[in-house]
Amino acid sequence: MPVSSLHILDFSFSNPYTLTLDPYGPFAVLYRLWFSRCGSVSEKDLSNYANKRVLITGGTSGCGLECTKAFARAGAHVIVTARNREKGEVLREKIMKETEPLHITPKFDVLELEMGSEDSITAFNARLQEYPSLDLVILNAGIYQTEFVVCENTGREQTLQVNLLSNCATALLAIQLLLRQPTQGRLLIISSEAHAWANPQQKSFTALMEMLNQSDTYPCYARYHISKLLVILWMQELARRIDPARVLIASATPGFCRSGLFRSFNGKTIANYLERLLCRTPDQGAWQYLTAIERMNTAVHGCFFADGRFRPSSAAATLAREEGLCDSMWDNVLKMLPECAQHVAHDLSI
Numbered sequence: 196m197p198v199s200s201l202h203i204l205d206f207s208f209s210n211p212y213t214l215t216l217d218p219y220g221p222f223a224v225l226y227r228l229w230f231s232r233c234g235s236v237s238e239k240d241l242s243n244y245a246n247k248r249v250l251i252t253g254g255t256s257g258c259g260l261e262c263t264k265a266f267a268r269a270g271a272h273v274i275v276t277a278r279n280r281e282k283g284e285v286l287r288e289k290i291m292k293e294t295e296p297l298h299i300t301p302k303f304d305v306l307e308l309e310m311g312s313e314d315s316i317t318a319f320n321a322r323l324q325e326y327p328s329l330d331l332v333i334l335n336a337g338i339y340q341t342e343f344v345v346c347e348n349t350g351r352e353q354t355l356q357v358n359l360l361s362n363c364a365t366a367l368l369a370i371q372l373l374l375r376q377p378t379q380g381r382l383l384i385i386s387s388e389a390h391a392w393a394n395p396q397q398k399s400f401t402a403l404m405e406m407l408n409q410s411d412t413y414p415c416y417a418r419y420h421i422s423k424l425l426v427i428l429w430m431q432e433l434a435r436r437i438d439p440a441r442v443l444i445a446s447a448t449p450g451f452c453r454s455g456l457f458r459s460f461n462g463k464t465i466a467n468y469l470e471r472l473l474c475r476t477p478d479q480g481a482w483q484y485l486t487a488i489e490r491m492n493t494a495v496h497g498c499f500f501a502d503g504r505f506r507p508s509s510a511a512a513t514l515a516r517e518e519g520l521c522d523s524m525w526d527n528v529l530k531m532l533p534e535c536a537q538h539v540a541h542d543l544s545i
């Protein structure tokens with residue numbers, strides 16, 4: 196079902212936080228989008244990442260591309276994913292163009308990763324395991340689908356597959372490489388402030404997954420919000436299982452950005468006008484990632500970063516936990532991941 200202005204109105208009026216003073220309500224978020232400070236990645240000193248290994252998923256456009264360019268300019272060894280070989284080649288050219296004037300030969304590898312496919316994740320893992328270790332991981336790839344699309348390879352709805360399950364799989368695959376590093380690693384999983392607008396109707400995780408996998412249960416925007424809520428809840432479960440002295444884990448949002456994310460929206464929606472009026476640039480979105488990474492520490496292990504700082508749990512995340520949505524989440528998510536990711540959890544006893 197394509198997104199229309201009616202969907203946006205439906206979202207605005209049915210969302211329990213729209214007309215409240217909730218700090219994650221849509222108006223509070225819009226206020227911060229306009230008024231909180233947001234810089235450019237070029238302000239950031241990434242020299243401590245020279246020769247460090249950094250994995251970034253979804254580096255072919257938007258905020259992921261800006262991060263990839265910034266770390267390549269800083270002399271990091273950037274390992275970046277693209278959905279296929281052609282996209283990878285275009286990305287390589289962009290990075291070469293970016294670093295040529297600086298007389299840097301970037302240490303830069305593109306790995307293919309289509310997150311709608313378990314086979315692709317398994318093949319990606321085989322390549323990833325060739326690296327001895329990783330220092331920093333930014334799981335940025337994500338999708339905002341405006342239609343109900345089922346991934347051929349997994350039989351699951353695409354938003355759920357990409358934004359939740361494949362991110363969980365990639366996080367597990369990456370974490371074993373972060374743990375191989377003697378120094379403290381960092382894992383940042385990109386979610387969205389829209390997680391706080393999720394309004395899941397099912398209290399049990401398995402029931403919710405079943406409903407999300409049916410075409411007529413939730414509108415596409417609600418599916419996106421729920422996928423971003425679930426990935427935060429899962430990230431918190433992961434953070435509880437991993438010693439922050441070894442790997443710091445957090446989640447972040449770039450804020451509403453003019454990127455490729457809304458490419459499947461039709462041309463004349465309210466969202467499009469709002470986008471032009473309000474949005475950050477992908478460079479500013481990437482600045483949010485880098486600021487989050489700078490500020491990660493033990494006290495904010497498992498926390499969510501938005502608009503320049505780590506923030507308390509949203510009402511939606513707190514409610515979901517209180518109502519038991521997380522109770523069986525860890526085990527049930529594991530069962531839905533490719534074997535290579537399940538093995539990591541088993542080997543690490545998490």
Ligand SMILES: NC(=O)c1ccc[n+]([C@@H]2O[C@H](COP(=O)([O-])OP(=O)(O)OC[C@H]3O[C@@H](n4cnc5c(N)ncnc54)[C@H](OP(=O)(O)O)[C@@H]3O)[C@@H](O)[C@H]2O)c1
Nearest residue numbers: 253255256257258309310311336337387451452454455456
């Ligand atoms: N833009 C916003 O307003 C906003 C707000 C809050 C949160 N976010 C989150 O920020 C992250 C980055 O988004 P963006 O705004 O930079 O959007 P973007 O320009 O669309 O970038 C998303 C990246 O993810 C990749 N990707 C999408 N589906 C994939 C799949 N099935 N397999 C592998 N890679 C896939 C895309 O690859 P292709 O280039 O091949 O499509 C692209 O590189 C996302 O997680 C998004 O949900 C964005």
